Amino acid sequence: MSPTARYVFAVARSLRAEDLADTVGFHDVPLDVVSHRGLSAVVCDVELAEFGEEALTKNLEDLAWLEWAARTHDGVVWRVAGLATCAPLRLVTVCSDDDSVRAKVDALHGDLEAVLDRVEGRKEWSLKVLAPAPVEREPVPAPSGASSGADYLRRKREAAGRRRELGEQALQAAEVLHRVASEHAVASRRLAPQDPRLTGRPEPMVLNGAYLVEADQHESFRAAVAAAAELRDDVSIELEGPWPPYSFAVLS
Amino acid sequence: MSDQLTPLRSNGSAPDRPSYGPAPSNLADILERVLDKGIVIAGDIKVNLLDIELLTVKIRLLVVSVDKAIELGIDWWRSDPMLSTSAADHELADENEQLRARVRELESESESERARR
Structure with a gap:
């Protein structure tokens, strides 16, 4: 397995990680929840060989890959939105590790809260x-x-x-x-x-x-x-x- | 999912699918959702969004029978910059037709003019 990174699907509020137990991300990899200051980032491991900069440049040019990625991303977002208040992220948001995910949630905390307030319920x-x-x-x-x-x-x-x-x-x-x-x-x-x-x-x-x-x-x-x-x-x-x-x- | 997309999924790495999720919707809707909308957070992997936008343009060209669409006169709305180019082409063709007709008209007029003299 090549080095991995964390793909972020969405940021949610009031999400219980165990509710996602039966949900998978790319290539049937289980989803994880990275919690920080009351917000939950829904993530899964992806290989850099597929989601690294170089690979993405190539993969995004491949319609079949793009469609697969888009449908997988969309599927996870639907699942999360069915469980909690959810702000979907744009396709292919990839962070190096959980600390990096937390740092980004931290930096945008107020804005993310505002978005979640707007869409709640x-x-x-x-x-x-x-x-x-x-x-x-x-x-x-x-x-x-x-x-x-x-x-x-x-x-x-x-x-x-x-x-x-x-x-x-x-x-x-x-x-x-x-x-x-x-x-x-x-x-x-x-x-x-x-x-x-x-x-x-x-x-x-x-x-x-x-x-x-x-x-x-x-x-x-x-x-x-x-x-x-x-x-x-x-x-x-x-x-x-x-x-x-x-x-x-x-x-x- | 529209049938016409099926052949484009033909490369061997054929996508596994999640077993849950939304009712199948067409690729246009899905791409609109995941590429044009949603929160943009700069990840550690730098993806040039401009590249993605270019890609969607390419997909539009790839997907189906461009000629069919133009033939059907979609350019009549010109709501889409991708289409306005073809709209311009069509207009040019129309204008040519009209000019040709006008020339024929003038020719026949001068013909009858000559006949009267």
């Missing part, structure tokens, strides 16, 4: 609004006596107008739905719409919203957004949650 919902898949582009008319250039340009303009109209409707629906969701949340964020090449769906995303919702409000949040979406048949939505509060775990 709350979970995140994701609302995505998708415009209708774009209509087929107008076929270019074959040159013929009956079709003048002016006709052609007019048809192009009309097609562009229809596309624009659909787009504007979708954007307007996104505004309405974002407002409804925000009204039922304690905080909200608009994230960059995801690339259709990555989502695998042709419909353009016009809203990628994140909402922080109180523990006892999940059902009313979901119902309110679903009801508002019912009224907008010009768009489709993806409503997912509750998730760990990734979007709201930000150091200010």
